[in-house]
Amino acid sequence: MPADLFNPAELAEIEAYHAPRYVYAAVDLVVWPVLLAVAARFLTRPLWRASERLAAWLGAKLAWARRAPVLRVVAAALDRMWQGPGWGAALLFALLFFELFTLLDLPWDIYFGYVREKQYGMSPMTPGAFAVDWLKGNTFVAVAVSSLAFGLFGLAKRLPAWWWVLGLVSSLVMVGSAAIDPYRARIYVVQEPLADGELKQRITALMEQAHIDFKDVLVDKTSAKTVRLQAYFAGTGPTRTINLNDSLLAALSTDEILAAVAHEAGHVHESRWPARIASALALLAFLYAVERLFRLTARRAWFGVTGRADVRVLPLIVLVFDLAMTAASPVSGALSREREYAADRSAVALTGDPAALRSMLVKAARTNKMHPSPPRWYVLKGMSHPPIGERIDAVGR
Ligand SMILES: [Zn+2]
Structure with a gap:
């Protein structure tokens, strides 16, 4: 450990x-x-x-x-x-x-x-x-x-x-x-688009660098149910969304959030x-x-x-x-x-x-x-x- x-x-x-x-x-x-x-x-x-x-x-x-x-x-x-x-x-x-x-x-x-x-x-x-x-x-x-x-x-x-x-x-x-x-996730969680700003810009640039299309960056409002940090991509090609939960946005620095997004991006090209x-x-x-x-x-x-x-x-x-x-x-x-x-x-x-x-x-x-x-x-x-x-x-x- x-x-x-x-x-x-x-x-x-x-x-x-x-x-x-x-x-x-x-x-x-x-x-x-x-x-x-x-x-x-x-x-x-x-x-x-x-x-x-x-x-x-x-x-x-x-x-x-x-x-x-x-x-x-x-x-x-x-x-x-x-x-x-x-x-x-x-x-x-x-x-x-x-x-x-x-x-x-x-x-x-x-x-x-x-x-x-x-x-x-x-x-x-x-x-x-x-x-x-x-x-x-x-x-x-x-x-x-x-x-x-x-x-x-x-x-x-x-x-x-x-x-x-x-x-x-x-x-x-x-x-x-x-x-x-x-x-499917919407059966359980409320989602809203990530507000424009530095984070959104850097995620967009990272996805361009990785040659990955996506539709939107969404914030899953899960903090009323769990304290866990979660990040995932859903969908594929034009329906793909980058989902980050509210606890993750509150707990991580911008560089750490980008690391989480980059990990998920790694799964796309498998x-x-x-x-x-x-x-x-x-x-x-x-x-x-x-x-x-x-x-x-x-x-x-x-x-x-x-x-x-x-x-x-x-x-x-x-x-x-x-x-x-x-x-x-x-x-x-x-x-x-x-x-x-x-x-x-x-x-x-x-x-x-x-x-x-x-x-x-x-x-x-x-x-x-x-x-x-x-x-x-x-x-x-x-x-x-x-x-x-x-x-x-x-x-x-
Ligand atoms: Zn993974």
Whole structure:
């Protein structure tokens, strides 16, 4: 660890702050797959029966919707896509399964996202604001996950070659979705353009020097929720924005802010195609494995399944996905940590000011309470950034 980063008392506090996270991460590694396996084996049938009953009850209550002007067309389209009227139960099954695991994780969300943040002075957030953010996130993900699951099963029912069609389309969507990134953050934070002045001028000049187009420099108003310093680029090409949060602007000197921007600029010129092609191939392999599961479960009549692409295979698919992600994350984490070192080197090459990058990293580490040397297993499990102590050492003076 760099000698000037933390004194012994500060280091002890930071270790205390991080210790429960490491315990959670270690337990998580074993407990989630076991829970998912138990859910797939024992919960699928009761959850399916509950979904069917709920769908029937809702169907009776909402019978008017099948005759209402616009809803009538939507319901008919879903019937056609699903090749029958069973889509309500399938959608509810996906949603209930997702919500069950979200609720299981809720105590830990509150503990790590609110209680610990308060205890260690990391967040001035009110319980109400925490609840609103949690609800927003949960709603957003619940809608996304259930429509994704619904689309996957709907497509698989119709099209035997669904897995490569979906794999190809999703890979293209992933490439394109970077363009809409700037709009996603606005679900949670208020943003405003950085005022004209020296900082804006120097950032503009730096971006010209780096040959990077951008639309605007935005200030994310996060200080009501967290004391952490944050900087990132969102979007791509003409939609790219440079986002700096208000705490960062208050805590750093202009040279240090430029070092943070130069680091993010270093990520822009990374070659993304190897990663894109690798993730497209991994997705295709996963979807093909899902198709094999569809056939296997239908043949063996697991979970009461009688045909291909039954939604009751979803818990098993989630388990396979969890195991695949756990297996892949040491590799993707290692590649990501390499990219961070490379972005630091390119930041120094761009600004010619290693001292500013170093003091920016020291301030960020202190304010964000970053652990200078996390346990090795935790790093290797898939940390996206190098331990801050090693990163500062690598910058030099
Ligand atoms: Zn980075």
